[in-house]
Amino acid sequence: xxxxxxxxxxxxxxxxxxxxxxxxxxxxxxxxxxxxxxxxxxxxxxxxxxxxxxxxxxxxxxxxxxxxxxxxxxxxxxxxxxxxxxxxxxxxxxxxxxxxxxxxxxxxxxxxxxxxxxxxxxxxxxxxxxxxxxxxxxxxxxxxxxxxxxxxxxxxxxxxxxxxxxxxxxxxxxxxxxxxxxxxxxxxxxxxxxxxxxxxxxxxxxxxxxxxxxxxxxxxxxxxxxxxxxxxxxxxxxxxxxxxxxxxxxxxxxxxxxxxxxxxxxxxxxxxxxxxxxxxxxxxxxxxxxxxxxxxxxxxxxxxxxxxxxxxxxxxxxxxxxxxxxxxxxxxxxxxxxxxx
Amino acid sequence: xxxxxxxxxxxxxxxxxxxxxxxxxxxxxxxxxxxxxxxxxxxxxxxxxxxxxxxxxxxxxxxxxxxxxxxxxxxxxxxxxxxxxxxxxxxxxxxxxxxxxxxxxxxxxxxxxxxxxxxxxxxxxxxxxxxxxxxxxxxxxxxxxxxxxxxxxxxxxxxxxxxxxxxxxxxxxxxxxxxxxxxxxxxxxxxxxxxxxxxxxxxxxxxxxxxxxxxxxxxxxxxxxxxxxxxxxxxxxxxxxxxxxxxxxxxxxxxxxxxxxxxxxxxxx
Numbered sequence: 001x002x003x004x005x006x007x008x009x010x011x012x013x014x015x016x017x018x019x020x021x022x023x024x025x026x027x028x029x030x031x032x033x034x035x036x037x038x039x040x041x042x043x044x045x046x047x048x049x050x051x052x053x054x055x056x057x058x059x060x061x062x063x064x065x066x067x068x069x070x071x072x073x074x075x076x077x078x079x080x081x082x083x084x085x086x087x088x089x090x091x092x093x094x095x096x097x098x099x100x101x102x103x104x105x106x107x108x109x110x111x112x113x114x115x116x117x118x119x120x121x122x123x124x125x126x127x128x129x130x131x132x133x134x135x136x137x138x139x140x141x142x143x144x145x146x147x148x149x150x151x152x153x154x155x156x157x158x159x160x161x162x163x164x165x166x167x168x169x170x171x172x173x174x175x176x177x178x179x180x181x182x183x184x185x186x187x188x189x190x191x192x193x194x195x196x197x198x199x200x201x202x203x204x205x206x207x208x209x210x211x212x213x214x215x216x217x218x219x220x221x222x223x224x225x226x227x228x229x230x231x232x233x234x235x236x237x238x239x240x241x242x243x244x245x246x247x248x249x250x251x252x253x254x255x256x257x258x259x260x261x262x263x264x265x266x267x268x269x270x271x272x273x274x275x276x277x278x279x280x281x282x283x284x285x286x287x288x289x290x291x292x293x294x295x296x297x298x299x300x301x302x303x304x305x306x307x308x309x310x311x312x313x314x315x316x317x318x319x320x321x322x323x324x325x326x327x328x329x330x331x332x333x334x335x336x337x338x339x340x341x
Numbered sequence: 342x343x344x345x346x347x348x349x350x351x352x353x354x355x356x357x358x359x360x361x362x363x364x365x366x367x368x369x370x371x372x373x374x375x376x377x378x379x380x381x382x383x384x385x386x387x388x389x390x391x392x393x394x395x396x397x398x399x400x401x402x403x404x405x406x407x408x409x410x411x412x413x414x415x416x417x418x419x420x421x422x423x424x425x426x427x428x429x430x431x432x433x434x435x436x437x438x439x440x441x442x443x444x445x446x447x448x449x450x451x452x453x454x455x456x457x458x459x460x461x462x463x464x465x466x467x468x469x470x471x472x473x474x475x476x477x478x479x480x481x482x483x484x485x486x487x488x489x490x491x492x493x494x495x496x497x498x499x500x501x502x503x504x505x506x507x508x509x510x511x512x513x514x515x516x517x518x519x520x521x522x523x524x525x526x527x528x529x530x531x532x533x534x535x536x537x538x539x540x541x542x543x544x545x546x547x548x549x550x551x552x553x554x555x556x557x558x559x560x561x562x563x564x565x566x567x568x569x570x571x572x573x574x575x576x577x578x579x580x581x582x583x584x585x586x587x588x589x590x591x592x593x594x595x596x597x598x599x600x601x602x603x604x605x606x607x608x609x610x
Contacts (some may be wrong), residue, residue, distance in 0.1 A: 069560035101441035187467060194466040194473065195480070202453045205442040212402060212436075214457040214521040223463060 005228045013178055018169045025286075026170040028240060033177040037184050037276035038255075039262040041086030046260075047269030048192055050204030051117070054256050055109070055125030056232050058132045059102040060253040063233025064240040065136060065143060066101045067094035068152045071241070074142060091155045093243045095222050098237035099230045100305035106229020110222040133251030148247035151154070155241050173242045180238060184231050189271055191227065200224055201269075265308040267315025276316050280304070343596065354381045355555055356401070356432075356524060361395050361410035363579075370396040371579040374410070378524075383546070383556045385566045387590075388576035389599060394559040395437050397576070398526050401557075402434045403427040414524070431523035435513045435530060437559070443502030447493055447512050450501045451484040454519030458483065484519065491515040491545065507538040514545070524555045531562050543569055567591065575599065 020026055032137045042056045111122040140313045143149065154168035155176055156306035169175065191197050202210035211217060240246050258281065266277025283306065288297045312319040357377035363370040371393040377477060378384045386394045399405035401412055403424040412419040419427055442450050449469055459480060461473050488494050491511045493564055495506060501512055510530055515527060531539045539562060560566050566573060567587040575583040575590060577599040590596055 088486050190466055190469055191463070194477075195456060195461065196463060196466060198449070198453045199456055201445070202442060202456070205444060206440060208404070208424075208436065209440045209442065209516070210426035210453070212434050213454045213516060214433075215453075216423075216425045270507055 010123065010178075011181060014175075017174055023170045026174055028283060028286040030170065030174050030177050032106075032278060033174070033181055034239050034242070035255075035258060035262065035279035035282055036275055037177070037181050037235040037238070038232050039259045039266075039278050040184050041228045041235065042256075042259045042272075043268055044188055044191070044228045044262045044275045045224055046232070046263055047267075047273065048197060048200045049221055049222065051114075052122050052222075052260075053125045053225075053228070054253075054260070055127070055129035056228075056259055057253070057256040058109075058125070058129035059106060059138065059229040059232035059241070059252055060255065061129070061132055061248075062102040062105050063236030064246050065149070065236075066233070067091070067098035067237035068149045068246055069142070070094035070097050071153050072151075076142060084260035086254050086298035088153070089154055090158065095155075095234065095237040095241070098233045098240075102233025102236065103226050103230030105233075106225045106227075107222060107230070110225030111218075113217055114221045114225070129251055129253065129256065132260040133248050135246040136251060143248070143259050146247060148245055149240075150245050152240050152244045152246065154244065168244070171239075177204055177238055184234070185271065185275075186267075187227065187231070190269070196220060196223065201280055209245065261305055265305060265312075265315055267317035267319075270315065270317040270321070273317045274316050280316075345541070354378070354413055355380050356557070357398070357413050358401070359411045359413065361397070361400055361407045361412065363393070363400060363405060364408045369579055371400070371407075372499045374576070374581055376574050376581060376584060378555060378557055381550070381553060381555055382571045383558065383569050385548060385558045385560055385570040385573045386576060387560065387566055387573060388582075388585055392576040394576055395528060395581040398434055398528055398559060399558075401427075401431060402526065418471070428520055428544050431521070432526065433517045433520045433522035433524070434526035435517050435528055436518075437528040437532075439506070439509050441501040441509060441515065443500065445501055447488060447501055447504065448484055448497040450512055451515050451519045452480060453485050454487075455480050455517035457520050461601055487515050487519050490518070490548075492541075509536075510534060511545075512543075514549075518549070522554055524557070525549065526557045526559075528559045529561060530558070531560065531565055539565055574598075 016029065017026060020029075036062055038056065041059075042053065044055075045051050045053050070086065070089050071091045071094040073086050074085075076084040078084055109125065109128055113121050137145050139145070140147075154166055155172070156166050157163050167171075167176065192200070199210070199215045202213075202215055203217055203220060207217065225243065236250065239250070262281050263274050264277070264278035265280065266272030266275065281301070282302075285297050285301055288300060292300070308316065354377045358374055361374040362372050367456065374393070374397065376384075386397060388394055395579075396405060399409050401419065403419065403422045405428065407420065414427075414430060414432060419430075442453055445453070459476055461470075461476050466473050474598060485494070485497070488497055491514055493504075493508060493511055493515065496508060496512075502510065504512060510533065514527070514530060517527075531542050543565055546556065558566070560572065570587055572585065573583075573587055573590045574581060575593070577597050582595050582599060584595045585593070
């Protein structure tokens with residue numbers, strides 16, 4: 001029943017480019033969609049395992065740079081007489097490598113830092129993202145530093161004789177982002193509704209009890225970190241091939257903060273939370289652009305955020321869900337939590 | 342040829358603590374503790390507050406490393422194992438302070454406890470193979486069965502943290518049972534229960550025992566301890582001061598002194 005509702009929502013999103021003729025708004029939706037994917041990845045860690053990763057943008061940037069470099073080709077001088085040269089490859093291959101490499105980075109960060117929790121974990125992750133930014137800024141021979149990587153090729157389809165095209169333009173990119181978003185959503189949904197997701201939730205809720213029934217803490221935290229990082233890398237890769245220019249600013253802390261705002265206001269630990277929060281904080285500032293001055297936009301942005309956090313401390317989705325539950329239970333039907341959105 | 346009766350071997354020792362000592366900095370929580378539990382036994386660990394009972398539980402289940410000594414379970418040394426590894430061997434504990442997944446339903450609490458029974462890997466789950474759905478169904482049925490066993494079926498969809506205290510303690514046992522223990526460690530399971538609830542709990546303990554589960558119990562309720570235990574181990578100041586059957590323990594002068602004596606001595610001065 002709920003699944004049917006979900007596919008209806010997807011069908012609506014598929015129809016958007018058919019009636020939304022203003023390409024600027026489509027651009028806003030694409031960028032918002034990329035941020036929603038990154039927020040969903042953050043939510044997997046923050047909402048389900050309870051670990052706040054303030055370096056999520058590090059994985060986003062690794063995905064973006066890896067994907068861009070593979071599609072542009074690069075030469076890496078390892079020693080004086082040995083260099084690793086990579087020819088330009090199609091963007092989709094860059095995407096795959098971006099996902100794998102950021103997933104691997106997630107594994108490394110997870111292994112190292114899940115020994116420490118709470119505030120220390122937050123500090124390690126912030127440092128990680130900042131180090132990544134400094135690497136991108138200073139490794140000029142590879143990343144061109146502040147000169148940025150330009151002319152990143154867009155995604156292409158290359159099925160000889162059937163369909164060969166370069167997918168730059170708003171509409172194709174919108175569908176690519178939508179497809180990756182839907183896949184990410186399904187991955188997270190299947191994961192958190194399974195035994196593995198229950199193990200993650202158990203660790204967040206009561207770690208001693210979880211371990212006493214045989215749940216291996218490190219294993220599930222690292223699993224969540226790897227999936228989360230890979231997904232953030234996918235978002236970064238989409239960003240690189242859509243915007244087609246990236247500089248070390250993709251590692252800026254403010255992007256992580258934006259993701260956190262989206263997750264917290266929408267409702268951490270819910271599947272729909274990052275989508276709702278992402279739509280509000282991705283689209284609202286742009287809608288205000290026509291009518292208000294920039295300063296006022298940010299005041300409204302901040303005010304909206306404070307209002308949501310103040311009145312709905314658990315986020316929008318849990319509040320709606322609770323209201324729905326209280327209505328249903330008044331009608332005498334119990335709803336198990338495991339069917340929460 | 343020997344008649345059959347004399348060939349009955351004494352039940353096998355499943356858990357033994359050998360000269361266990363635990364120090365927290367300068368504090369000696371346990372000094373030189375040695376005792377063992379045999380298959381299918383119910384053994385109670387009693388003693389005044391601060392005697393080291395909960396520390397003993399923490400040492401056995403890997404939450405605290407012993408400073409000295411060895412813990413052996415079915416021939417395997419538990420020293421240095423993590424709590425989840427100990428649980429994998431079939432040793433499952435409950436906690437002195439009520440410990441549940443408060444924000445999950447009673448049903449989900451048990452479902453989390455069933456973690457060890459699930460075998461499906463991450464890739465199978467991501468591909469949503471039919472066997473994943475089959476396993477989920479099996480786990481759900483098992484969770485219902487366990488809730489029914491402890492008598493909480495009608496509370497299945499209430500939040501763990503919202504249950505009355507006595508039922509929270511039952512749910513804790515349900516979560517522990519879900520992990521399919523061969524050896525169950527219960528830390529003051531009936532504290533805070535009223536006499537009726539305690540009596541029902543004792544009946545349930547008998548049923549758990551009938552399933553062949555060995556039980557180590559820490560408890561202050563003496564009626565319960567004397568009622569269910571095969572043997573009692575008495576701790577005081579981190580040392581074992583007596584060990585034996587409930588009747589012997591009740592008559593043991595050292596035990597009586599540990600519980601009552603100091604006050605009586607002081608009063609006589």
